Amino acid sequence: MKRVVTGASGHVGANLVRALLHQGRSVHALVHVDTAALAGLDMETLHGDVCDLSSLRCAFQGAEVVYHLAGHISISRDSSPKLHQVNVEGTRNVVRACLDCGVRRLIHFSSIHALTATPSQVPVNESTPLVDDGTEHLSYDQSKATGERIVAEAVRHGLDAVVLAPTAVVGPHDYRPSYFGQVLLSLARNRMPLLVSGGFDWVDVRDVVEATIRAEETAPSGSKYLLSGHWLSLMEVARLAANVTGSSVSCTAVPLPLARACAPLAEAFCRLTDRTPLFTRYSIEALCQHRLVSHQKATSEIAYQPRSFEETLTDTYRWFRQNGYLPPRAPGGAGHL
Numbered sequence: 001m002k003r004v005v006t007g008a009s010g011h012v013g014a015n016l017v018r019a020l021l022h023q024g025r026s027v028h029a030l031v032h033v034d035t036a037a038l039a040g041l042d043m044e045t046l047h048g049d050v051c052d053l054s055s056l057r058c059a060f061q062g063a064e065v066v067y068h069l070a071g072h073i074s075i076s077r078d079s080s081p082k083l084h085q086v087n088v089e090g091t092r093n094v095v096r097a098c099l100d101c102g103v104r105r106l107i108h109f110s111s112i113h114a115l116t117a118t119p120s121q122v123p124v125n126e127s128t129p130l131v132d133d134g135t136e137h138l139s140y141d142q143s144k145a146t147g148e149r150i151v152a153e154a155v156r157h158g159l160d161a162v163v164l165a166p167t168a169v170v171g172p173h174d175y176r177p178s179y180f181g182q183v184l185l186s187l188a189r190n191r192m193p194l195l196v197s198g199g200f201d202w203v204d205v206r207d208v209v210e211a212t213i214r215a216e217e218t219a220p221s222g223s224k225y226l227l228s229g230h231w232l233s234l235m236e237v238a239r240l241a242a243n244v245t246g247s248s249v250s251c252t253a254v255p256l257p258l259a260r261a262c263a264p265l266a267e268a269f270c271r272l273t274d275r276t277p278l279f280t281r282y283s284i285e286a287l288c289q290h291r292l293v294s295h296q297k298a299t300s301e302i303a304y305q306p307r308s309f310e311e312t313l314t315d316t317y318r319w320f321r322q323n324g325y326l327p328p329r330a331p332g333g334a335g336h337l
Contacts, residue, residue, distance in 0.1 A: 002063045006030045006050055006094065007070030009037045011181075012109070012166075014173040015209045016067060017041060023213075030059050030070070037175040050090030056097035065216055067107045068094045071147075073179075074140040087143035088150070095154045095161075106161040107216050108151045112201070112226065112290050114144035114165065123292040126224050155222045162215045163224040164208070167293055170312050171205030172319035183234075184316060187241045188326055190250055195234040197253040201293045202237075203229030204312040207304070214302040228293035229306040237313075244314050245326075 003020060007013045008029030014037035020027045027043040035045060048055035050070045060066060072086040091108070098106050115128045130145040131137040148163055155161050174181040180202075186192040208227050215225060232240075238251045298304035320326045 001065070002026050002028060003065045003067065004028045004030055004046070004059055004063045005067045005069060007068070007109075008045075009034045009175075010069060010071075011169060011171075011174050011176070011178050012205055012208060012212075013067075013069045014038065014175060015171065015205045016069070016212060017043065018173065019206075019209045019213060028059065028063070030056075032070075034176075037173065050093055051085050053093045053096060056093055057100055060097045060101040060103055063101060064104045065107065066094065066098055066103050066105075067109075067212065067216070069109045070094075071109065071111075071144070072140075074138075080139065083139050083143040087140075088146045091147035091150050095150055095159060098161075099154070099159060104160060105216060105221075106151070106159060107212060108148070108161055108163050110148040110163050110165040110224075111141075111144045112165055112167045112228075112293060113138075113141045114148055115290070117290065118292075120291045123294045124226065124290050125294040126226060126297055152222075160221040162219045162221070164212060164215060164227055165224065166208045166227040167201035167203045167229060167290070169205045169208060170202050170309075171316055173205070174316065174319070177320075177325065181316075181320075184237075184241060184313075185320065185325060187238055187251070188245045188247055188317065188320075190247055192238075193250060193252060194254050195238060195251045197233070197235070199231055199233035199236070199291070201228045201231045201290060202309055202312070203227055204307050204309075207306045211298060211302055211304045214304070219302060223301070225298040225302065225304070226293055226295055227298055227304065227306075228295045229312075230309045231291055231293075232309060240310055240313050241317070244310070244317050 003025055005013055005017055005027060008017050009031045017027055017029055017038065021041060021043060028046050029038055029043055030046045030048045032049050038045060046059045048059050050056065070086065070090060072082045074080060074083055114130050115124055116131050118124055118128065130148060131141045133142055151161050151163055168180055170180055177185065211227050235251065235253050242248060295304055321328060
């Protein structure tokens with residue numbers, strides 16, 4: 001059975017491909033440019049672009065299942081044409097190619113950011129509305145919400161599809177690395193003296209992948225599942241990181257009002273120095289949203305059960321060390337690894 005994974009070289013894609021191969025599945029990885037995360041794997045690599053419908057039709061020919069993970073991520077309020085091209089038109093092309101090629105099932109990855117923010121004590125679940133196109137919503141959030149609506153409309157017209165919306169993904173095989181992976185590396189190197197006094201719901205990429213495979217196998221068509229893990233503040237993450245790595249905690253929590261006021265200056269400094277900002281006005285606001293994310297539906301219907309965050313953090317740092325992102329730990333040093 002042929003399975004195609006778009007965005008196969010991304011964080012979730014690299015883990016999903018490995019899990020499918022471990023089960024003996026036939027995997028075809030659709031990649032645009034970067035293939036470093038897939039080096040040495042026994043599978044077929046297809047070069048294509050979700051913005052190119054003809055390349056998708058070629059890739060999906062004879063496919064039973066398509067996992068659509070490709071997307072453009074932004075932690076900036078700036079509206080990038082690429083957000084619409086990849087997350088909206090790219091999803092429209094994937095849906096069209098699935099229908100044209102007779103794909104049995106599409107697994108579409110949305111995002112927790114596609115959902116409207118709720119008060120801190122109100123749980124977010126599958127019935128929480130998607131954001132609209134109003135100017136108060138960020139371009140990334142709007143693009144993921146619009147992409148999800150495109151899939152839902154296709155389901156009403158006969159496409160067999162399931163939507164998954166994970167929270168902040170953490171875990172091994174983070175090759176680029178991700179924005180949060182960069183934060184973890186900075187913490188381990190003691191290069192992050194200031195943290196915002198907010199937090200987020202963090203989920204292990206391996207739990208997301210396991211849920212993805214179960215959803216493909218058993219979920220009813222048209223289903224949607226939120227895949228959440230555990231909410232921790234950034235300071236709690238820093239303390240756990242210090243415990244795991246043996247580094248010292250040297251971070252100070254910056255109050256949210258001060259962080260909001262300073263964020264534009266930090267973004268401007270990063271632009272001038274050609275650096276990627278890890279904290280922006282958008283990411284700071286995200287740390288104040290979606291505190292209670294329910295995964296009850298996924299647990300009930302596809303046996304989803306997230307592991308502890310400490311296990312996730314330990315395995316992530318171990319992977320970073322084993323793959324040269326951090327120096328080997330000195331013999332007899334503190335910490336788990």
